[in-house]
Amino acid sequence: LELIILKLGGSVICDKSKPFSIRRRVLRRIANEISKFLKEEPEKKLIIIHGGGSFGHYAVQEYLSLKGILDLEALVNVERIMLELSTTLADYFIDAGIPISILTTHSLVMIDDERELIINTRYIEQFLRMGVVPMMYGDLIISSKGSIKVVSGDTLAWELAYRLKANKLLFATSVDGVYSSKPEFPNAILLNELSLSSMINKVTYSETSVYDVTGGMFRKLIEGIGKIRPSMKVYIFNGLRAGEIYRALKDRPLKGTVIKP
Ligand code: IPE
Numbered sequence: 001l002e003l004i005i006l007k008l009g010g011s012v013i014c015d016k017s018k019p020f021s022i023r024r025r026v027l028r029r030i031a032n033e034i035s036k037f038l039k040e041e042p043e044k045k046l047i048i049i050h051g052g053g054s055f056g057h058y059a060v061q062e063y064l065s066l067k068g069i070l071d072l073e074a075l076v077n078v079e080r081i082m083l084e085l086s087t088t089l090a091d092y093f094i095d096a097g098i099p100i101s102i103l104t105t106h107s108l109v110m111i112d113d114e115r116e117l118i119i120n121t122r123y124i125e126q127f128l129r130m131g132v133v134p135m136m137y138g139d140l141i142i143s144s145k146g147s148i149k150v151v152s153g154d155t156l157a158w159e160l161a162y163r164l165k166a167n168k169l170l171f172a173t174s175v176d177g178v179y180s181s182k183p184e185f186p187n188a189i190l191l192n193e194l195s196l197s198s199m200i201n202k203v204t205y206s207e208t209s210v211y212d213v214t215g216g217m218f219r220k221l222i223e224g225i226g227k228i229r230p231s232m233k234v235y236i237f238n239g240l241r242a243g244e245i246y247r248a249l250k251d252r253p254l255k256g257t258v259i260k261p
Contacts, residue, residue: 003045003128004168004249006034007157010138011174012239013089014053021054022088026240030172031096033246038098038133045128047160048093048100048135051153055085056138060150070140070148078140079106086137093135101132105139109151112144117151121163136160154220161234162227169232170248171220172239177257178217195260196225224259234259 008030015021038046052060059081063074070078086102093100103124110118127134138153154171161169179188199221220236228234237248237256247253 001045002043002168003047003164003166004170005047005049005157005161005164005166006170006172006245006249007153008048008050008089008239009171009173010051010053010055010057010153012172013050013085014055016054016057019054019058022085024092027089027092028096029242030239030245031092031098033243034093034249035096035098037246037249046133047124047128047164047166048133049153049157049160050086050089050135050137052082052138053085055081056150060140070150072148075106075140075142075148079104082137082139086135090135093133099132100135101127103127103134103136105136105151105156106141108136109139109141109156110144111141111149111151117155117159118144119159119163121160124160125164152219155223158223158227161232162229165229166232168251169234170245171234171236172245172248173217173236174238174240175217176238176241176255177236178221178259190255191257193258193260194221196221196228197261221259228259228261230261 010016013023013027015023056078059078063070083104090100090102108120108123112118124134136156138156139151140148141151143149157169175183176190178191178194180191181188224234235248235253235256235258237244237253239245244253
């Protein structure tokens with residue numbers, strides 16, 4: 001039984017420069033790519049996780065700049081906004097024939113005192129067994145201490161990949177993969193492969209590391225430490241490139257970075 005976890009970055013599904021803007025054409029294409037793959041390989045199990053894009057990030061930033069903390073008002077409103085984004089995605093996916101069930105992150109995941117996620121994985125596994133494609137997303141969640149925290153889609157993706165022993169973890173982002181320096185720099189080279197342990201060594205030696213990735217990319221990688229398994233294939237690639245999500249699901253993206261332990 002092969003399990004694939006696909007994280008759709010917020011900048012793939014949304015235009016992050018504008019609040020509440022969804023890339024509808026991209027969504028339609030992604031829905032068709034996933035649907036085509038599942039029709040060809042119906043025995044594969046898939047979990048989709050998406051980011052906050054210009055919905056969650058925007059709303060969280062608004063509350064933080066307004067109040068400095070995430071309170072109950074932030075909790076209920078961000079949860080509602082994220083569910084709205086997720087429902088929009090589900091509309092496209094279900095229309096393309098993908099049996100999506102939105103598993104609202106805040107009702108399935110809590111955080112404990114030690115910053116460990118408490119996740120009801122049995123529930124997710126049963127959905128998978130029944131042939132459903134569960135969809136979760138970055139969200140606000142409650143902690144056992146009574147505080148409210150942001151859980152990113154990346155954190156969820158790594159955590160679920162680890163706990164459910166996923167065979168493949170795919171990060172569809174808005175760049176081609178991990179670069180040797182900022183992608184905007186002319187000398188930046190796309191890395192075909194990156195080992196998390198070697199990256200950590202380099203990073204601890206100098207603040208401005210060899211792998212001068214963006215905050216987002218860097219965090220995405222750091223979170224994989226301790227969660228990546230040698231048997232897990234991890235790709236970071238460009239989900240805005242037509243056909244690339246399909247090719248990544250098929251194990252042959254045109255470009256991208258393979259992440260190794
Ligand atoms: C953010 O999720 C969730 C909220 C802000 C509520 P992610 O961190 O996974 O989102 P993207 O992929 O960067 O947009």
